Amino acid sequence: MKKQAITIEDVARAASVSRQTVSRVINRMPSVSAKARERVESAIAQLGYSPNLAARRMGGARSFLIMAINDRARTIENWAAGRGNDWVDQMLYGGMMACEARGYHMLFELVDTDQEEAVRQVRRVLSSLQPDGIILTQPHSQNAALVEMLKEQGKPYARIDLPSDNIDGVSIHMNEESAAESATRYLIGLGHERIGFLAGSAEYAGSHFRKDGYLEAMDSAGLEPLLDSADFSFDRAADMARLWLGRQARPTAIIAENDEMAFAVLHVADELGIEVPKHLSVISFEDTPGVRFSVPPLTAIRQPTAAMIARACEILMDAAEGEESNDETVLPFQLIKRETTGPAPR
Amino acid sequence: MKKQAITIEDVARAASVSRQTVSRVINRMPSVSAKARERVESAIAQLGYSPNLAARRMGGARSFLIMAINDRARTIENWAAGRGNDWVDQMLYGGMMACEARGYHMLFELVDTDQEEAVRQVRRVLSSLQPDGIILTQPHSQNAALVEMLKEQGKPYARIDLPSDNIDGVSIHMNEESAAESATRYLIGLGHERIGFLAGSAEYAGSHFRKDGYLEAMDSAGLEPLLDSADFSFDRAADMARLWLGRQARPTAIIAENDEMAFAVLHVADELGIEVPKHLSVISFEDTPGVRFSVPPLTAIRQPTAAMIARACEILMDAAEGEESNDETVLPFQLIKRETTGPAPR
Incomplete structure (x- = not known):
């Protein structure tokens, strides 16, 4: 069978519908009855008709x-x-x-x-x-x-x-700013006052907004911020966590800008015998599937x-x-x- | 600009190459120099030329x-x-x-x-x-x-x-049969003699082959098989594991046909105070990302x-x-x- 010989008219005839109806089925428009649609699709399959993508485009139609x-x-x-x-x-x-x-x-x-x-x-x-x-x-x-x-x-x-x-x-x-603000306010609501923020990288635009959200929440609660960048890296976050958690007035909560840095915080807390969440709360941004399997499973901001x-x-x-x-x-x-x-x- | 007016000849002329070369670039054939390819692609973009998918098909070309x-x-x-x-x-x-x-x-x-x-x-x-x-x-x-x-x-x-x-x-x-055989032989090599096989469902063709592989390995080592179906279900696998592990001469190893059933075995072992792998070895088929996070991480057959x-x-x-x-x-x-x-x- 020569496929190039088949036209939309052939399909319309074989399906006993109008050329318009065939076109509607091909372009997936509504207002075609299920029966007519079925007949047109069978005819298309039987005849081996190929709706010409390019032709549809030139006629203002779409590639879908x-x-x-x-x-x-x-x-x-x-x-x-x-x-x-x-x-x-x-x-x-x-x-x-x-x-x-x-x-x-x-x-x-x-x-x-x-x-x-x-x-x-x-x-x-x-x-x-x-x-x-x-x-x-x-x-x-x-x-x-x-x-x-x-x-x-x-x-x-x-x-x-x-x-x-x-x-x-x-x-x-x-809304990155509002997400960071909401994570911070949640911790403040739980009674935390020393809340650290492990920032990602200044090169990432979202980091600026998240930082602003954190600072806004801390400021409006009259709390002193504790913020540094760990560049989205596990190792750098672990170093920072060791520094912060080694202090006498150590933070009782840490927000990390991605899961990897939050895992690092859990890791260091375990190493130092600091129980989570009894002595330290942790919130992550990102929420990859792994966070459910961490010990304990991470509280996190989930992107839509x-x-x-x-x-x-x-x-x-x-x-x-x-x-x-x-x-x-x-x-x-x-x-x-x-x-x-x-x-x-x- | 009327896009339908642009032909492959127009592109060839604009790029100062042959029509053949344009066709080679469009059809992603090798043996076109990087320079020529770049010129052709610029010309295509500038002229707004659309290689006609349907036309290529009719000429025996492909949709890619x-x-x-x-x-x-x-x-x-x-x-x-x-x-x-x-x-x-x-x-x-x-x-x-x-x-x-x-x-x-x-x-x-x-x-x-x-x-x-x-x-x-x-x-x-x-x-x-x-x-x-x-x-x-x-x-x-x-x-x-x-x-x-x-x-x-x-x-x-x-x-x-x-x-x-x-x-x-x-x-x-x-090779499902060989995979089951290899898992079984690995356990035999570790000294196990009572090895249970938690089968999936008889409706799944692969299950038959896996069962054969297990039986073959057990038989050739002169060991008694212990096999039952748990239908790929966590709950049914847990019931079966409770039954098997409650026996006096309980199995020292269990192979499960999917991760969910293997998790059920780990769960029941923990419940009964049976340490893995000290008292019980477990192998899964499937190897979804979760198996790395189980406690302990699962030994598994990974499908290619x-x-x-x-x-x-x-x-x-x-x-x-x-x-x-x-x-x-x-x-x-x-x-x-x-x-x-x-x-x-x-």
């Missing part, structure tokens, strides 16, 4: 692909170590569900960290698969050249990142990863259908209370 | 998409619970790396467990995105109607499953998930390029020795 890109090296490192990849799992979860609900598909791609190579790679996928929109996660959300290229090509994109002064476009993120990606898909599907969206979407975080937080020791 | 499908309900359940999804992570890892190496892209899709709905869903994706091949994982690898439909459409597919009597096609799997999906991609890319493959590929498993196995107690 939303592409989400993630940092290649970091993603592969986690997969290769068999550690899983919570961020990727939640991206797929939120993205695939949102796309499926409107008849789109999510294409997940790993893109090189190198900024120029990233532009080349994305350009190649744009030209071969013609996705309707692109979701940029860190560090690609901070690649100005990549965003410039997408703007030139008129390709809708959404950044899963804080708004930036020199990179425009839709920004979707959680799935919800952020789902929202990005919505915005891009809207854009593909000609609708505009707000430039910034802030999604709520969760403070998940597990077993590393308790009343301040007296 | 390999689609891997997974069970929808089970996948979503794990993501929604924030437990991660080791199987999916490893599918993506193996599949994306293999596709990337040859200029293909992997499309990961969730397909309904219901057999008829699965056929409808896959038919829709085939017609809209025209993947070059399909990877079927369980339970879809056992959906005869789905395989029939793929065969009718002449679409290459690979089953990540054991060969089946009534479903043909490429089968990629690990990433390698199986990578191999399936290879086979399908070969098929897209006109090459045939063997019908069956058996990939090696790993026995990962952690802290739940030790010498038999005297």
Whole structure:
């Protein structure tokens, strides 16, 4: 059978429906009865008809692909170590569900960290698969050249990142400041007064907001802050924890900006015979699956990863259908209370 | 700019290369210099040229998409619970790396467990995105109607499953029998004589082979087997473990066919004051990320998930390029020795 000979009219005839109805089924529009849809799909399969993606595009139709890109090296490192990849799992979860609900598909791609190579790679996928929109996660959300290229090509994109002064476009993120403030206030509510904050890295924009949230909560309670950076590293966090916990007036609670630094605090506390949460409360940001298995399981701020990606898909599907969206979407975080937080020791 | 007016000749002219070179870049063939490739890609981007997927297909070219499908309900359940999804992570890892190496892209899709709905869903994706091949994982690898439909459409597919009597096609799997035999022999080598085998379910083809492997190893060492099914369930495995470990001549080692049943054994041992591995050794099949966090970390058989999906991609890319493959590929498993196995107690 010569597949190229089959037209939409052939399908319409075989299914005993109008050309319009075939088009509606192909473009996954609502208002087609289940029966008609079934007949059209059977006819498409039987005749071997291939709705021509490119033709649909040229007629203003869509490819029904939303592409989400993630940092290649970091993603592969986690997969290769068999550690899983919570961020990727939640991206797929939120993205695939949102796309499926409107008849789109999510294409997940790993893109090189190198900024120029990233532009080349994305350009190649744009030209071969013609996705309707692109979701940029860190560090690609901070690649100005990549965003410039997408703007030139008129390709809708959404950044899963804080708004930036020199990179425009839709920004979707959680409220970092409010998350840090809420973790700090929770500890203050438990009677803690000496609360340490193990910051990540000044290079990471979110760290500034989290620091502000912590300082705001401490200040409004009239408490003295205790803050230093451990650069998201286990070893540096362990050194800092040893220093802080070795003091006479040691902190009774520590907030760490990622799980790895929080694990380091638990480790040092164990080493020094300081019981968690009896003598020390610990809260982490991040909440990777491992935190449930730590001893004790960590209280943590959970990012709304799935919800952020789902929202990005919505915005891009809207854009593909000609609708505009707000430039910034802030999604709520969760403070998940597990077993590393308790009343301040007296 | 009217995108439909741009032809491959326009790109060739703008890039000062031959039409052949443009075609090679678009089809990701080797033997194009980095410079020429860069010029062609710039020209494509500048002119807004869209290589016409459908046209490439009709000319015998490929869509460069390999689609891997997974069970929808089970996948979503794990993501929604924030437990991660080791199987999916490893599918993506193996599949994306293999596709990337040859200029293909992997499309990961969730397909309904219901057999008829699965056929409808896959038919829709085939017609809209025209993947070059399909990877079927369980339970879809056992959906005869789905395989029939793929065969009718002449679409290459690979089953990540054991060969089946009534479903043909490429089968990629690990050697289940040899894995069970090797776990059993490892315990025999450690001096164990009473080794229990907590089987999964008779409905799962792999279980038969694993049982055979266990029986073979026990028999050739002249040992009495101790085998029962706990249906992959934590509770049923716990009941069985209580029964076995309550006996006077209790087993000194237990092999469980999945992690959940192995966790149940650890749980019951703790309850009965039986120390692992001093008084009882435990080996699991599966090796999800959680096993590293169990107390103690589990010795386990690890499936070659990433390698199986990578191999399936290879086979399908070969098929897209006109090459045939063997019908069956058996990939090696790993026995990962952690802290739940030790010498038999005297």
